[in-house]
Amino acid sequence: MGIMRMGYAHVRVTDMTEAKNHYASTLGLYETLEDTSPEGNKRVFYKGWDEWDHHSVVLEEGGVGVVKYGWKVENEADIEAIEKKAQTFGLTVERMAKGENPEVGDGIRFSTTSDHVFEVYHSQTAIGTEVGTHNPDPFPRHLVGVGVPALDHSLITCEDPKLMERLLMEVFDFYATERVQTSLDDDHDLVGTWLTSNNQIHQLAVIGGPQGKLHHFAFRLDDWSEVGHAADLLTMDDVSVDVTPTRHGITRGVTTYFFDPSGNRNEVFAGGYLAFPDRPTNVWTVDQLGQGIFYHARELNERFTSVLT
Amino acid sequence: MTTIIVQPSGTEIHIEPGDTVLAGLQKAGYAYTVGCRRGGCGICKIDVLEGTFSYCRPVADTVISEQERSDGTCLSCRAVPTDDVTIQLRDASLRLANPLLGQINARARERAKAASTAPEEQ
Numbered sequence: 001m002g003i004m005r006m007g008y009a010h011v012r013v014t015d016m017t018e019a020k021n022h023y024a025s026t027l028g029l030y031e032t033l034e035d036t037s038p039e040g041n042k043r044v045f046y047k048g049w050d051e052w053d054h055h056s057v058v059l060e061e062g063g064v065g066v067v068k069y070g071w072k073v074e075n076e077a078d079i080e081a082i083e084k085k086a087q088t089f090g091l092t093v094e095r096m097a098k099g100e101n102p103e104v105g106d107g108i109r110f111s112t113t114s115d116h117v118f119e120v121y122h123s124q125t126a127i128g129t130e131v132g133t134h135n136p137d138p139f140p141r142h143l144v145g146v147g148v149p150a151l152d153h154s155l156i157t158c159e160d161p162k163l164m165e166r167l168l169m170e171v172f173d174f175y176a177t178e179r180v181q182t183s184l185d186d187d188h189d190l191v192g193t194w195l196t197s198n199n200q201i202h203q204l205a206v207i208g209g210p211q212g213k214l215h216h217f218a219f220r221l222d223d224w225s226e227v228g229h230a231a232d233l234l235t236m237d238d239v240s241v242d243v244t245p246t247r248h249g250i251t252r253g254v255t256t257y258f259f260d261p262s263g264n265r266n267e268v269f270a271g272g273y274l275a276f277p278d279r280p281t282n283v284w285t286v287d288q289l290g291q292g293i294f295y296h297a298r299e300l301n302e303r304f305t306s307v308l309t
Numbered sequence: 310m311t312t313i314i315v316q317p318s319g320t321e322i323h324i325e326p327g328d329t330v331l332a333g334l335q336k337a338g339y340a341y342t343v344g345c346r347r348g349g350c351g352i353c354k355i356d357v358l359e360g361t362f363s364y365c366r367p368v369a370d371t372v373i374s375e376q377e378r379s380d381g382t383c384l385s386c387r388a389v390p391t392d393d394v395t396i397q398l399r400d401a402s403l404r405l406a407n408p409l410l411g412q413i414n415a416r417a418r419e420r421a422k423a424a425s426t427a428p429e430e431q
Contacts, residue, residue, distance in 0.1 A: 012369070014348065014349070014366070014367040014368065014369050015366060015367050018366075062369075063369040063370065063371055064349040064369045064371065064372065065369075065371065240345060240346040240347050242345070259345040259346065259347045259349065260347070260349075261347055262347060262348065262349050262369070263344070263345035263346075263347035263348055263349015263350050263372075264345075264349060265345065302342060303343075303344050303345075303352070306344065306350075306352055307344035307345055307350040307352055308350060309345070309349045309350060
């Protein structure tokens, strides 16, 4: 099937001690490795309790914003197939050797038209979920903080969402579940697009904005009550909350946005309908963008499109 | 006593030692355009016209450039005044969002002013 999921989000943080407190103690990710990057920056690797691979979040000290994303493919041969499609698209692809990222196998790396770095790989050291696979309990008994189970998706910005959408469709075989357009006419401009390769409502979303920027990366929760409980914990831990629990019109997911101690936006996200490639793409006109993003408030706050790292 | 003077209105705000410019303004009931409040997005930048401040936490070079570190640009969510500062907002107006806190701050400012000008006891 090619791309199975966003395997990791690698982001920069300004203060590793504060960042570790946020990602480990408030969100409840499990630290799997601490090392120093080839450039000499401190790094910490994390996984969620329901993830089996070695890591899904990498923090690197020194700045803010996203360093790169890892995309895991189902079969070894998918790497070469995606390499060819990327080259056909016109991208410059380099090979990535096993160990360039700790516990990650061979793969490819390229810079997208949005100026984000993507890595595509097939193998990562398997650790196993915290509940195991033999007669597993539904969740670990001693979760810390929010206890997020897994990385879910990310939203990035770029100057040409239409081109980036085409890249994700042609190179990754993604399909769009939702779009925001300037009009319903054929000559519309694309304001934003939500894409996936499987039943997950979105794995990567792209909206117009500056090149190479991170809007947010999100963790998966089960339902409304978990999102509300997470928001309670965020306030208890004095986390800067961007948007209190609400629903998205786009994807129907329920959400809370907040900022890590360096200012990178995080989200906890639950729900969203099941995506299928043959389901007609939902289209939002830009005049309804407020309702599309924040279904109840029906208007964008001033931060949503301007605060990026 | 540390005072923030917001130009062009000349609004005076008393802030507690150690508070950031943003915290000081918000505790006094004022609001303006802010983003992550964690030094990462740069939306809350203002200009310091007079006075000095220091950053209480690390701030990324991509958020505050080397030139901005010396030209009075102030990342208000991370900047702690080291003495009285006169500031000007960028593309945003200062709004008194909580008049009750505004009144409390005005009284605190009067008390601080009285204490600093009171004659020493013999």
